[in-house]
Amino acid sequence: MNTTAPSKARDPLELGGAVWLRSGTETLGGAARITLLAAIRDSGSITAAAKAVGMSYKAAWDAVDAMNNLAGEPLVTTAAGGRGGGGTTLTPAALRLIDTYRAIEREHRKFLERAGAAIEGFARDWQLIGRLGMKTSARNQLAGKVTKVTRGAVNDEIELGLPGGQTIVAVVTHESTQSLGLKEGSEAFALIKASWVMLMEDTNAKLSARNQLRGTIASVTKGAVNAEVSLSLDGGTTITAIITNQSADTLGLAQGQKAVAVIKASSVIIGVND
Structure with missing residues (x-):
């Protein structure tokens, strides 16, 4: 499910009010x-x-x-x-x-x-307020700008540039691209459930998963069965994964260790502020 918004450009935001x-x-x-x-x-x-x-x-x-x-x-x-x-x-x-x-x-x-x-950057701050007020079950909410839109036979491939310079790719329908007004330079965010994020050691292994985000493990919190692992990316972005305790032990995941978050493009949901 995608968050929809008008595709037309917005007028600049201004403060307004009336006296009664x-x-x-x-x-x-x-x-x-x-x-x-x-x-x-x-x-x-x-x-x-x-x-x-x-x-x-x-x-x-x-x-x-x-x-x-x-x-x-x-x-x-x-x-x-x-x-x-x-x-x-x-x-x-x-x-x-x-x-x-x-x-x-x-x-x-x-x-x-x-x-x-x-209020310097009022329009930008207003968009940020909108994102902060958004409620979603997806643990990971990554904000960025669309850097590339590749049209396919059935679906489109959307590339989103993250603050630290890495990119994340999502596959969406043509209809979603149009209804969300996705184009190069437009603001957007990626929603990814923590259970959809896989972790691996920072190697040069070749994978079919399109998204491989490199970072440093910020924390590992173990529960009865699963572990919550937070990975800090460059630019202040954090991505969280839920994996089994056994996987965390096998990989030897610990704070400060380099790791890679692996996410399939089909598991990334793109949204925009209305």
Whole structure:
């Protein structure tokens, strides 16, 4: 099973936000209602203001009534003629509210600009946050970049470059390549169950398994039947294998020893951040 994502390029990530004014647990208004108040101030008419902000006449009056009630004092007053006519004006409280909101909005915008500028590599960090929040039963999650895509008759071969310079190859369907948007230079990660990882001594033996990742044994933890062996690769990547205690003893696996993690290309699952 592959994790799917749109193949189109993403727009750059930016910080965003909005300001809302509250009265107790009720929302007095945000940008839309303040804009309505400003339009009433400028036009002197609920009808004209509603049209100017793209709001129905009823929705505008409902918003005015809600603001008047929540503010605890009139914000909008109408002269003789009521809803069907007459002039509409804002009270001094409403005018202050507009000025206060605009001042807060300006400061909020400055805050977002400063926060966005302070987060170096925001898009990269956001992708990392996504990976860290991912839940999967596969013990090994190796992040890297696609270095090569080889199209075959039925399946595609995806080569993923790891931080330390080694590569790992996966075989996926044409459909998966397309739906995941896999191409040279794109970010991706490899999922490998620990039970799919075989270990061998660091020799030049020839194997049919496509992936042979060399590293140094960081730890060997034995259980009742199996042993968990962690192999540190260059670049800070760690890969874990579950093998029998007998195999660990036969190979003489110990911390600091050089070893090779052997993984079939068909056992590697490729995923991308959505």
